[in-house]
Amino acid sequence: MSGLGVRTENLTVRYSGVPAVDGLDLRLAPGKIHGLLGRNGSGKSTLAATLAGFRQPSDGRVLIESDEYDGAREPYEDAIVTSRVCLIRESGDLTDSAPVKHVLGLASSLRPYWDQDLAGELLDKFEVPTRQKVQKLSRGKKSALGVVLGIASRAPLTIFDESYLGMDVPSRNLFYDVLLADYAEVPRTIVLSTHLVSEVSSLLEEVVILDQGKLVTQAPVDSLRGRGASIVGPAAMVDELTAELTVLAEQRLGGTKSVTVLGDLEEAFLAKARSAGLEIGQVGLQELFVHLTGATHQKVSKR
Numbered sequence: 001m002s003g004l005g006v007r008t009e010n011l012t013v014r015y016s017g018v019p020a021v022d023g024l025d026l027r028l029a030p031g032k033i034h035g036l037l038g039r040n041g042s043g044k045s046t047l048a049a050t051l052a053g054f055r056q057p058s059d060g061r062v063l064i065e066s067d068e069y070d071g072a073r074e075p076y077e078d079a080i081v082t083s084r085v086c087l088i089r090e091s092g093d094l095t096d097s098a099p100v101k102h103v104l105g106l107a108s109s110l111r112p113y114w115d116q117d118l119a120g121e122l123l124d125k126f127e128v129p130t131r132q133k134v135q136k137l138s139r140g141k142k143s144a145l146g147v148v149l150g151i152a153s154r155a156p157l158t159i160f161d162e163s164y165l166g167m168d169v170p171s172r173n174l175f176y177d178v179l180l181a182d183y184a185e186v187p188r189t190i191v192l193s194t195h196l197v198s199e200v201s202s203l204l205e206e207v208v209i210l211d212q213g214k215l216v217t218q219a220p221v222d223s224l225r226g227r228g229a230s231i232v233g234p235a236a237m238v239d240e241l242t243a244e245l246t247v248l249a250e251q252r253l254g255g256t257k258s259v260t261v262l263g264d265l266e267e268a269f270l271a272k273a274r275s276a277g278l279e280i281g282q283v284g285l286q287e288l289f290v291h292l293t294g295a296t297h298q299k300v301s302k303r
């Protein structure tokens, strides 16, 4: 199993006529970890629910591709596809009055690739009490239960829709570690929907960035990082060399300045900067995300 591929064609989802997802043409390659990034209200949850077949497109379509069923199928009301797609949402979608172990039993009966031993191991790691009713779990433990269900389902397409936000930082770090370890063992298509870009950036291979329901960009993380650079060195020299560039952010400490710039930097520029003793580094995904989704329009300057 290497995971399901996803394609959307002009995908549009409206609520009372207002588009939450607006004409998306996407392609998620199978077997990779994709980040679905966007600010609050950008349409991430709506897209995630539509990819998982929980919601019907208003226009356009979603196609889930697999060698297993030889072609592409639309997920909405398709039991074959939906048994292979696991969506974990922060709301949990769990039966509150049932004990945790009952929820696990249900998952094992619905999920064709379910791994019971893995589920037990992960519940121990996240310290989720299995005899307790779901409604009595703390928010963090409920999130952890969702994460355990998502990983142990080993679904060929697994989507975590901000499902780990209720967890504290050590638990979220544990989630990233166990997800990566299990993905290395059983590669599949994973989508992490989040606005905690800096936390997940090291996990991601590809990112989709949404803004107001529209696609801002879809690209491999490395190529996105190549769209900018950080430049550090003596302030006067940094100012001189970056005068014509779009500056996303800058910081000054004494005579040293660090700026983050956008755009492909030419070899001649890089050579000049290095010979002037400036340090050139990669730009953080978080900074690019903030810029691409327009959150810092005031901060961006073209000097």
Ligand SMILES: Nc1ncnc2c1ncn2[C@@H]1O[C@H](COP(=O)(O)OP(=O)(O)OP(=O)(O)O)[C@@H](O)[C@H]1O
Residues within 6 Å of the ligand: 015, 016, 019, 020, 038, 039, 040, 041, 042, 043, 044, 045, 046, 047, 195
């Ligand atoms: N059930 C609904 N009924 C009406 N409007 C909705 C519904 N669900 C979402 N919306 C609207 O659709 C838009 C996209 O919302 P969505 O929840 O998909 O975004 P999101 O990126 O997941 O946001 P967040 O990060 O805040 O969870 C928002 O304007 C939201 O108000």
